Amino acid sequence: MSDLDKALIEAARIASGSSYSPYSDYAVGAALRFSDGTIVTGTNIENASYGLALCAETVAVAKAMADGKRGELEAVAVTGPQDRGDGAPITPCGRCRQVLNELAALGGTDPRILCVGNDEVREVQLSDLLPHAFGPAHLD
Numbered sequence: 115m116s117d118l119d120k121a122l123i124e125a126a127r128i129a130s131g132s133s134y135s136p137y138s139d140y141a142v143g144a145a146l147r148f149s150d151g152t153i154v155t156g157t158n159i160e161n162a163s164y165g166l167a168l169c170a171e172t173v174a175v176a177k178a179m180a181d182g183k184r185g186e187l188e189a190v191a192v193t194g195p196q197d198r199g200d201g202a203p204i205t206p207c208g209r210c211r212q213v214l215n216e217l218a219a220l221g222g223t224d225p226r227i228l229c230v231g232n233d234e235v236r237e238v239q240l241s242d243l244l245p246h247a248f249g250p251a252h253l254d
């Protein structure tokens with residue numbers, strides 16, 4: 115794995131340290147890398163009204179876009195807790211796939227998604243996770 119990808123995964127892990135997840139105790143970290151090298155991170159933010167939880171990936175996209183970031187989204191790393199489940203790589207939920215797709219479409223990329231597990235990093239493309247996506251082009 116490249117040093118750039120290792121750094122992206124590390125950034126996601128560090129971000130998960132700020133997770134506010136008292137209800138699930140499931141800290142997720144996400145890190146976005148743009149083609150200019152910029153990294154934007156996010157972590158999950160839960161709510162006493164459980165269904166209002168914000169996922170790490172969605173928070174990262176919101177942070178980037180709120181700061182005016184509109185570049186080419188190159189890669190995304192997602193990390194979860196290492197002591198839960200079977201340690202399989204964590205994959206973005208359905209809503210996060212759609213949210214990521216919007217940012218990716220703006221920059222015209224199909225980003226690599228690095229799904230981090232305990233013993234493995236599974237790399238997929240966003241288009242693998244969300245084939246035939248609905249996006250901004252449909253509204254032209």
Ligand SMILES: O=c1ccn([C@H]2C[C@H](O)[C@@H](CO)O2)c(=O)[nH]1
Nearest residue numbers: 138140142158167169170206207
């Ligand atoms: O891709 C995912 C999947 C889940 N979560 C969060 C939502 C909730 O806070 C916790 C348990 O579902 O993990 C994310 O942040 N990203």
